[in-house]
Amino acid sequence: MSSLGGTPAPAEPAPSFGAEPAEVPDWMSSLGGTPAPAEPAPSFGAPAADFGTPDRMSSLGDEPAPKGTTPFMAEPAAETPDWLSSLGGAPTAPADETPAWLQSSGVAAPPPATPEEPDWMRDLGAPAAPPAAPVFGGAFTETPGEAAPAEGEMPDWLSSLRPADINIPSAPIAPMPSATPSPFGEMEPAGAFMTEPGAPNLGAAGLVAAGLAAGELPSWMQSMRPVQAQPSHVPPEVDNYQEKIGILAGMRGVLQAEPTIAKPRKSDTQVQKLLAGEAEIAQVALIAKILQEEAGEARPASKRKLQISLPVERWIVFAVLAIGIIVPWFFAVGFFPLPTTIGREANAAFETIESLPNTKPALIAFDYDPAQRGELDSAAEALIFHLMRRGVTVVGVSTRPAGPGIAEDVFAELTLALKNTYGVSYTYGTHYLNLGYIPGGPVGLLQFAAQPRSLFNRDFSGNLEVWNAASAPGMQTINALGDFGVIVLVTATPDAARAWVEQTQAFAANVPMLAAVSAGADPLVRPYYETSPQQIRGLVSGLIGAAQYEQRAGLSGPASARWDALGGGLLTASLLLIAGNLFSGLMGFRRSRKR
Amino acid sequence: MPAIILQSLPDILALVLTLMVFSYLVGDNPLYRLAVHLFVGATAGYAVLVAYYTVIAPQMFTPIADSVKQGSTALLSLPTLLPALFGLMLSVFLLLKISPATTRLGSVATAFLVGVGSAVAVGGAVTGTLFPQTGATFLSLLPFNQFGVFQAERLIDSLIIIVGTLATLGFFYYGARARPGRPPERHPLAKPVAQVGQVFIGAAFGVMYAGALVASLAFFSDRLVAMWKVIEVFVPHG
Numbered sequence: 001m002s003s004l005g006g007t008p009a010p011a012e013p014a015p016s017f018g019a020e021p022a023e024v025p026d027w028m029s030s031l032g033g034t035p036a037p038a039e040p041a042p043s044f045g046a047p048a049a050d051f052g053t054p055d056r057m058s059s060l061g062d063e064p065a066p067k068g069t070t071p072f073m074a075e076p077a078a079e080t081p082d083w084l085s086s087l088g089g090a091p092t093a094p095a096d097e098t099p100a101w102l103q104s105s106g107v108a109a110p111p112p113a114t115p116e117e118p119d120w121m122r123d124l125g126a127p128a129a130p131p132a133a134p135v136f137g138g139a140f141t142e143t144p145g146e147a148a149p150a151e152g153e154m155p156d157w158l159s160s161l162r163p164a165d166i167n168i169p170s171a172p173i174a175p176m177p178s179a180t181p182s183p184f185g186e187m188e189p190a191g192a193f194m195t196e197p198g199a200p201n202l203g204a205a206g207l208v209a210a211g212l213a214a215g216e217l218p219s220w221m222q223s224m225r226p227v228q229a230q231p232s233h234v235p236p237e238v239d240n241y242q243e244k245i246g247i248l249a250g251m252r253g254v255l256q257a258e259p260t261i262a263k264p265r266k267s268d269t270q271v272q273k274l275l276a277g278e279a280e281i282a283q284v285a286l287i288a289k290i291l292q293e294e295a296g297e298a299r300p301a302s303k304r305k306l307q308i309s310l311p312v313e314r315w316i317v318f319a320v321l322a323i324g325i326i327v328p329w330f331f332a333v334g335f336f337p338l339p340t341t342i343g344r345e346a347n348a349a350f351e352t353i354e355s356l357p358n359t360k361p362a363l364i365a366f367d368y369d370p371a372q373r374g375e376l377d378s379a380a381e382a383l384i385f386h387l388m389r390r391g392v393t394v395v396g397v398s399t400r401p402a403g404p405g406i407a408e409d410v411f412a413e414l415t416l417a418l419k420n421t422y423g424v425s426y427t428y429g430t431h432y433l434n435l436g437y438i439p440g441g442p443v444g445l446l447q448f449a450a451q452p453r454s455l456f457n458r459d460f461s462g463n464l465e466v467w468n469a470a471s472a473p474g475m476q477t478i479n480a481l482g483d484f485g486v487i488v489l490v491t492a493t494p495d496a497a498r499a500w501v502e503q504t505q506a507f508a509a510n511v512p513m514l515a516a517v518s519a520g521a522d523p524l525v526r527p528y529y530e531t532s533p534q535q536i537r538g539l540v541s542g543l544i545g546a547a548q549y550e551q552r553a554g555l556s557g558p559a560s561a562r563w564d565a566l567g568g569g570l571l572t573a574s575l576l577l578i579a580g581n582l583f584s585g586l587m588g589f590r591r592s593r594k595r
Numbered sequence: 596m597p598a599i600i601l602q603s604l605p606d607i608l609a610l611v612l613t614l615m616v617f618s619y620l621v622g623d624n625p626l627y628r629l630a631v632h633l634f635v636g637a638t639a640g641y642a643v644l645v646a647y648y649t650v651i652a653p654q655m656f657t658p659i660a661d662s663v664k665q666g667s668t669a670l671l672s673l674p675t676l677l678p679a680l681f682g683l684m685l686s687v688f689l690l691l692k693i694s695p696a697t698t699r700l701g702s703v704a705t706a707f708l709v710g711v712g713s714a715v716a717v718g719g720a721v722t723g724t725l726f727p728q729t730g731a732t733f734l735s736l737l738p739f740n741q742f743g744v745f746q747a748e749r750l751i752d753s754l755i756i757i758v759g760t761l762a763t764l765g766f767f768y769y770g771a772r773a774r775p776g777r778p779p780e781r782h783p784l785a786k787p788v789a790q791v792g793q794v795f796i797g798a799a800f801g802v803m804y805a806g807a808l809v810a811s812l813a814f815f816s817d818r819l820v821a822m823w824k825v826i827e828v829f830v831p832h833g
Contacts, residue, residue, distance in 0.1 A: 279776040311620070318620055325816045326823065369638075374817030375810050401642035404649070436649045443715050457653060492810075502723030503715070519806035519813070523799055531731040535723075542806070543813040565816040573812060 317576060324572025329565035336567030338560055342548040345529055349514045349538025350552045352486065353386050360485030361393035361474055365500060366403040366410070367491040372518060373406065378546035378559035379516035380410055380490040386553050388418050388426055392485065393474040396434045399445060399496065404436045404460040429464055429472045436460030442499045449481045449507040481508040489536075490516045494524035501528050501535050512537040519544070599828060606825045613818050655679045655686070732760045759795040766792030 243254050276284070328335045342350070356362070364384060368376050387394055396407035411434060415426040426432055435456045438444045448455045456466050464471045477483055481504060489500050497515055505513075513535070517525045519542030528535040540549050543566055546559035600607070615630035658679040662672055685704040692701030734757060738750035765788035771779035781789060 277776050279778075311622070314620055318617075321812075321815065322819060325812075325819050329816075329820060330823070372810075372814075375813035401645040402638065404645065405641070437645050439646065439650045441712070442719060443712055446715050446719070460649060462648060462653070498724060499719070502719030505723055519809040520803060522806050523802045527728060527731070531727055535727060542809055544809065562813075562816055562820060565820055566813060569812040569816050570809065573808060 320576060321569060321572055325565045325569040328568035329562070332568075333564055336564050336571075338563055339544070339548050339551055342552045343541075343545065345526075345539035345541070346545045346548045347538075347552060348529075349383065349516075349540050350386070350549060352512050352514060352537050353383065353390065353392075356387075356390065356392060356485050358391040358393075359477075360483065361395050361478065362387050362486045362488060363481075363484040364394055364396045364407070365487065365489045365491070365496075366396055366398040366407045367400055367489065367493075367496040367500075368406070368518075369400060369402050369492070370406065372492040375518055375543055376490055376492060376516065377406075377410065378543055378557060378562070379540045379549070380488075381414060382546050382549045382553065382555060382557050382559065383488055383490075383514065383516055383540065384410065385414050385417065385555060385557065386549075387486075387488075388414060388424070388432075389422065391424075391431075393430075394432045395475070395478075395484075396432075397436065397438055397448070399438045399441060399499070401437055404434055407434045408460070429459075430474050433464075433466070433472060433475060434460040435466065442503050445499055445503040449504040452478060452481055482511055484508065484511055487511055487513045488516065489513060492518040492521060494521045497521065497525045497528070497536075505535060514538045514540070516540040516545070518542055603825060603828055606821070606828075610822050610825045613822060655682045659683065732756060758791065762788050762792035763795050764792070765789055766796060 239253055241252065241254070241256055243249050243251050248254050364380070366380070384394055394411075396404070396411065398404050398407060411428075411432050415432065418424050418426055436459060438448050438455065440447070444455070453467055458464060459466055459472075466472050466475055469476050481487075487500070487504065487508065489497055491497050491500075494517075497517060501513070515525055515529070515536045515538070517539070522539075522541040525536070526539065529537075529539045540546060543559050543562065546557070547563050547566075549555075550557045550560050612630050612633070615626045618624055619627045656679075658672070658675045662676045665672065685707060688701050688704035690701070691697040692705070734753040736750060736753055736757075738745055738747055740746050740749060765785060768781075768785055768789070770785070771781050773779045780786070
């Protein structure tokens with residue numbers, strides 16, 4: 001360790017564990033055929049300044065050992081303990097005492113040691129020995145200007161891995177002498193260690209032939225035994241990689257550093273093949289097709305694309321329908337004659353109102369929004385005008401916020417028409433009243449059906465006390481829902497009709513209910529009319545039902561006035577549907593012919 | 596002329612808004628969006644005002660204010676005051692759902708609304724729709740009326756109702772056998788029933804579509820006629 005001050009580290013002979021020749025076993029003696037070169041021992045802390053030792057490290061040897069340093073560091077070599085001397089590494093045997101196995105290996109014996117220093121340290125300073133290279137830390141050999149070793153210095157086994165025609169590029173890292181070939185390179189296979197030295201390796205057949213009877217395996221072990229194991233179909237991996245740079249340039253079969261360090265990836269070799277039936281394959285193809293279609297539909301539209309398009313088909317349909325509606329209404333009045341017959345459901349509604357006593361008020365539910373007024377105002381006006389003509393007090397409510405406003409309009413229009421037509425004056429509070437909005441949907445409806453007086457104190461405008469005999473004498477007979485003479489439901493949705501039927505019939509079993517509904521809601525409301533006993537006594541469906549009702553009641557209302565327009569629109573729509581279906585069928589037939 | 600314009604101003608406004616909605620024919624555009632926003636905003640504002648002036652103020656604020664004015668005699672109006680206080684409490688709880696920190700307190704009002712609404716809806720559906728409509732399918736297949744007169748249409752009508760009801764219900768029976776490698780299939784007995792039910796369902800949807808088409812044409816004709824009437828005022832024809 002005192003040589004840290006700059007003495008080049010000589011090659012240290014391989015430590016001979018048990019250097020006595022007589023103690024070498026036979027199996028080890030057989031290894032002597034292969035000349036074992038002197039393997040440089042790992043010189044821990046012994047690299048010289050030539051290997052790049054920094055100055056601060058070099059200066060360590062000039063300073064005396066401080067106090068407290070361990071004896072191993074401070075004691076001179078002469079005081080080496082016996083246990084260290086017995087290792088044999090320090091006192092090297094003289095040339096004449098070189099063991100036979102070492103002499104046969106061709107390694108030159110080191111010169112005799114001087115008495116001042118230990119032999120092993122003198123061996124380190126042998127100038128003839130080649131510079132020792134640590135078996136690790138190749139960077140220590142990166143000395144500028146140091147040439148790569150010649151080809152002849154490479155061991156034969158390493159040289160055999162490199163093709164002869166390879167052109168070795170100048171590697172940035174100088175190659176170093178390879179390590180000593182493994183002394184176990186020519187040893188027997190690992191299985192030989194399982195047998196006694198010198199015993200023949202018979203194998204299973206040999207054992208049976210030698211007289212050893214084969215044991216009988218128990219049944220449970222027989223069942224665990226693999227029977228006819230299917231050979232693997234995995235193709236063997238072929239490593240054709242050839243190193244291009246460095247000391248291993250041109251060699252095949254070397255391990256690549258990139259897959260572990262930089263390019264982690266899966267093996268290209270298909271280890272398992274998924275077994276799938278035709279049904280599974282078809283389902284996978286279907287899912288893949290659906291996903292592909294969805295991906296195509298989900299493609300975001302370009303923002304630069306002009307949003308205003310030219311849907312010519314839409315324009316054509318709009319124009320044809322508009323012409324079909326306007327022309328009969330304006331130029332061909334009477335082209336579509338008014339209905340001369342009436343449906344039994346509309347007739348049932350007419351008969352119900354016609355037979356009502358005018359002593360009981362009628363409750364009108366305006367359960368539709370302004371958007372549906374174009375269709376439902378006609379039916380509502382026909383029914384209410386019929387009631388007013390008979391002198392029945394009408395009371396309006398609604399479960400929709402916009403409903404009371406519609407009721408105001410309808411009542412105002414009808415009272416004016418009644419006065420102009422029949423000279424009858426209908427007074428607000430006495431002959432008609434607008435109670436307003438019933439909140440809460442079915443819950444509020446149930447409360448109104450159970451206790452009408454608890455829900456309203458004033459009318460929709462808030463100016464009139466509903467239950468005051470002076471302001472609203474027409475409401476004084478109303479204490480429960482059953483006190484109304486009839487309930488007329490005007491709605492565009494089947495949900496509202498169902499809510500009225502479900503929540504009010506328990507409290508007004510003897511009160512007939514009529515319904516004026518949109519034509520779109522007719523199929524879902526009609527079952528309440530078709531039941532026996534009827535839950536809805538009469539049904540007026542859409543503009544057609546309103547026109548029928550007007551004809552039956554002898555009225556000339558808005559439904560009759562728009563009958564030509566509606567007839568023209570229906571005819572045009574029917575022709576468009578037929579033409580569209582024919583065109584689509586022809587196009588489909590043409591495509592099938594092309595295929 | 597100005598008098599005519601002032602008198603027809605609502606109709607002119609309706610005409611302009613209708614044309615703005617019809618502008619969707621050339622695609623989504625600012626005019627269409629402006630009209631839609633106007634309708635939505637006006638509807639929402641109108642609904643809020645109606646709810647306040649016809650429900651919140653007269654049924655909640657007014658009873659409480661009257662009780663405060665009456666002082667000690669307010670105890671006499673407890674039947675009116677208690678529902679108002681209860682409504683006010685639930686309203687406050689609902690307002691607490693605005694903040695994430697107090698939203699759990701608002702669940703009390705939500706639970707009350709959902710519970711009461713569900714109970715009322717289910718009870719009404721059972722007694723008002725399910726039982727009466729089920730009873731309406733209990734029809735006699737004998738082709739005679741109450742006077743013993745033979746009526747073939749009575750038998751046909753009853754058959755259509757019974758078969759249609761059962762087949763439509765059978766269509767919504769989704770039980771199927773799963774076989775390896777094949778898609779699940781209905782039971783061999785349920786398959787023809789479901790096919791018949793599919794015919795009835797298709798017919799019902801067809802009728803609904805026809806009704807929706809007629810309703811749409813009624814709306815369209817109403818708008819076109821109204822627009823023409825406005826134009827007629829300014830462009831009198833011979």
